[in-house]
Amino acid sequence: EVQLVESGGGLVKPGRSLRLSCTASGFTFGDYAMSWFRQAPGKGLEWVGFIRGKSYGGTTEYAASVKGRFTISRDDSKSIAYLQMNSLESEDTAVYYCARAGAASDYWGQGTLVTVSS
């Protein structure tokens, strides 16, 4: 059974950093790209970025709203994808989801809440 579990969310002050983890199980993690999405309170889904699998060089793509501040990485030996978030702003407050990415995101985690507030 495919499972994705996000962790690392919490309350953080503006300008600070936070790293989220997405621990995967039930599939060959290294064969898949992994995406991050977010959803601000009462708002729609927003794509944050993704990292390709090793066969595609593990390269990354980011939404314009986070490019230069957020970094996605992966540790295939541990089946974990990371979202490093720097210079956090109040507008980054959201539930963050990781998802297994192919053409479509067929499996999603339950999300972790990040609140940016002083």
Added chain:
Amino acid sequence: SYVLTQPPSVSVAPGKTATITCGGLNIGSKSVHWYQQKPGQAPVLVIYYNSDRPSGIPQRFSGSNSGNTATLTIIRVEAGDEADYYCQVWDSSINHQVLGGGTKLTVL
């Protein structure tokens, strides 16, 4: 950048057919995916590659895509179908995923 436009809300009576549209320039040339999200839950993929259903998704859900509009159709709507629905495409010009703003389906 590529923009997907969805109606904010759609209402339908139980047992009737719900149609949710997703508009985009020449979207018919792209592959469209649809997600269902119920309150407090993670999104669930209900349609991929315009019209394919993942295992476990009822046959009542179907999709189509042509011209400038992709459509998610739910026949014989049930109370449990009440949710937000999002369409998604891949914008190959900038290597970005693009999501529609979402449509809230209300079952009357």
